[in-house]
Structure formats: C-alpha cells, structure tokens
C-alpha cells in the first residue's frame with residue numbers, strides 16, 4: 001500500500017518530513033468549522049504551515065455533500081492550486097472522506113495527507129483509501145478508492161473530543177481487537193472508557209490501526225477478507241437506520257450494539273466461546289447502554305438488513321468469529337436465528 005501511517009510522537013517534525021516527501025508548490029489545509037477552532041491552532045504555529053491556505057467547510061456528516069465538495073474545489077482553484085499542490089485533511093472522518101475525494105478529483109488528483117482528529121477517524125476512516133460523499137439521501141454514494149500519502153495519528157487532538165465521540169470510535173477498536181488477538185481484545189475490554197488515559201490510548205490506537213492496515217493491504221477493494229471489518233455492521237447498520245427515524249445515534253454506538261447479536265450468532269453458529277462473548281457484551285452494556293427496540297421492530301430491522309449494500313443475491317451477509325481472531329466471512333443466518341439474536345440483544 002502506498003499509504004504510510006505514522007504514530008506521532010512529535011507532530012511538527014513528522015509533518016515536516018511527510019511534506020518533504022510530498023513535493024508541492026502550494027499547501028492547503030482542509031478543516032471543518034470545529035476543527036478550525038480546536039485543532040488548527042496546533043498546526044498554525046508550525047513553520048511549515050506558514051504559507052498554507054486554509055479551506056473550511058461546515059461540520060458534521062450532514063455536510064458531507066456535493067455543496068461542501070464544491071467549496072473545497074473552489075478553495076483549491078481560488079488559492080491557485082496546481083497538479084503539484086498538496087492538501088492536509090485536518091478533521092474527523094467527514095473531513096478525511098470528503099477531503100480525500102476532493103483531492104483525488106481536483107486536476108485528476110493531488111497528494112493529500114490525513115491528520116485525523118476524532119478517534120473514529122484515527123482508527124478507521126483515515127486509513128484504507130475509501131473516500132467520498134453522501135448523495136441523493138444515500139451514505140457514501142459517490143467516491144473513489146485512493147490512499148492519502150500519509151496518515152499522522154496524534155491522540156493529543158482527542159483532548160477536546162466529547163465522550164460520545166470517544167465511545168463511538170472505540171467501538172471500531174473493539175471490533176479490531178475481536179478480529180485480531182486475545183491480548184489486544186483483553187486490553188480493550190479492561191480499559192476504563194469513562195476516564196480514558198490518552199497515553200495508553202495512543203498506543204492502543206497504533207495497534208488498532210495496524211489491524212485495519214493489515215486487512216486492507218490483503219484486500220484493498222473488499223472482495224474477501226476486508227469483510228472482516230464488517231463485524232458488528234450488519235446489525236449495526238440496521239440499528240443505525242432504525243435509530244435515524246427516531247433518535248439518531250452515532251455510528252460507533254450502532255456498531256457496539258451490532259456486535260452483541262453478531263457475537264451471539266458467532267457462539268451459536270461458529271463456536272465463539274460464550275465466556276468471551278459475555279465479557280464483551282458486559283463491556284458494551286456498561287459504556288454504551290442499550291437501544292430500546294421491541295419485538296415489534298424485528299421485521300423493520302430485518303428489512304433494513306436486506307437492503308445492506310454488502311449483500312449479494314438478496315442474502316444477508318454476516319461476518320462471524322470462531323474465536324478471537326478466527327474470522328469467518330460470508331456467513332448466513334435464518335430469519336429465526338436473526339430474531340433469536342435480537343431477543344438476546346434485548347434480554348441477554
């Protein structure tokens with residue numbers, strides 16, 4: 001893979017060296033309104049940022065759209081960007097997805113560097129080459145696969161991030177632990193998410209991102225093993241869409257909730273150890289609470305799962321586990337089994 005992931009210890013010098021490997025005539029930084037205020041001040045004092053042009057788009061996923069994309073293209077054009085300019089995406093997954101797409105399309109593609117500022121973007125969105133925007137009411141409808149040259153991870157940015165967004169990103173870390181090693185999973189389910197120790201988290205983020213890197217490297221275009229990263233997401237996406245019509249929840253919460261029925265199915269169908277499922281479920285219940293679904297919601301949830309774009313031939317596709325790190329992609333379940341898993345989610 002072309003992308004280089006740097007676990008930061010000294011942001012300024014790492015940025016200088018990354019920039020020296022991305023030869024450029026002009027430098028741009030993309031922020032959203034929040035990261036402009038909370039994260040840009042960290043970079044602003046760096047000598048290498050002296051002549052950078054800042055482009056700012058409105059914050060949150062509802063603005064991951066064509067309007068914001070046009071703002072970025074326009075900002076690049078008005079700032080005199082050429083084919084040899086470089087852009088730094090400084091923000092959460094919304095900024096790295098949209099900025100990556102803007103950079104990949106401007107003048108047929110300029111170099112970009114991701115500096116993710118949310119936990120979700122650090123362990124997930126900023127690595128792996130998926131870029132894009134929402135369109136026509138559908139998430140990530142238009143985009144391209146294209147790697148940033150560098151991803152620089154610095155958990156110092158998390159100091160200003162709210163607890164909910166920390167939990168949201170942490171759910172993807174839990175997922176990475178479940179699909180990798182016992183040691184990693186063990187540390188994750190023993191971590192005090194209420195009072196996260198940023199030093200420890202920095203190291204855990206480094207380990208976590210390597211899990212994603214390793215899997216994406218083997219299957220950049222999601223033909224096989226990359227589906228491991230969908231663990232928790234079949235139920236998770238259904239929960240997310242269900243909640244969207246009632247009281248929206250952050251993506252990572254939906255994933256954490258999705259892990260519960262999917263681990264239940266893993267116990268029932270692929271031999272995942274009950275005790276490890278229990279421990280993971282207890283951790284999720286403690287820090288994420290639950291979602292108030294009733295059996296009257298089952299049909300709607302199953303219908304939503306049928307619409308998942310990852311399905312083929314109308315069959316709901318699950319990623320399950322035979323144990324920690326023992327990944328079983330392309331699993332199926334009967335409607336009866338799905339309902340049982342939902343019963344477990346409610347009553348477990």
Ligand SMILES: NC(=O)c1ccc[n+]([C@@H]2O[C@H](COP(=O)([O-])OP(=O)(O)OC[C@H]3O[C@@H](n4cnc5c(N)ncnc54)[C@H](O)[C@@H]3O)[C@@H](O)[C@H]2O)c1
Pocket residue numbers: 032033034035038039059060061064091092093094095097117118119120121124125126127128129130131139140157158159160161162165168
């Ligand atoms: N490309 C991929 O592989 C991939 C994977 C997962 C998610 N995503 C995408 O990522 C997006 C979600 O990412 P996200 O959760 O980071 O959302 P986000 O970028 O919308 O950030 C969430 C909120 O936190 C704010 N914020 C960012 N950094 C902050 C900081 N340091 N301190 C305080 N506030 C800060 C943002 O302004 C925003 O309001 C979605 O668009 C999703 O589709 C992409």
Ligand SMILES: [Zn+2]
Pocket residue numbers: 172233251255
């Ligand atoms: Zn996810």
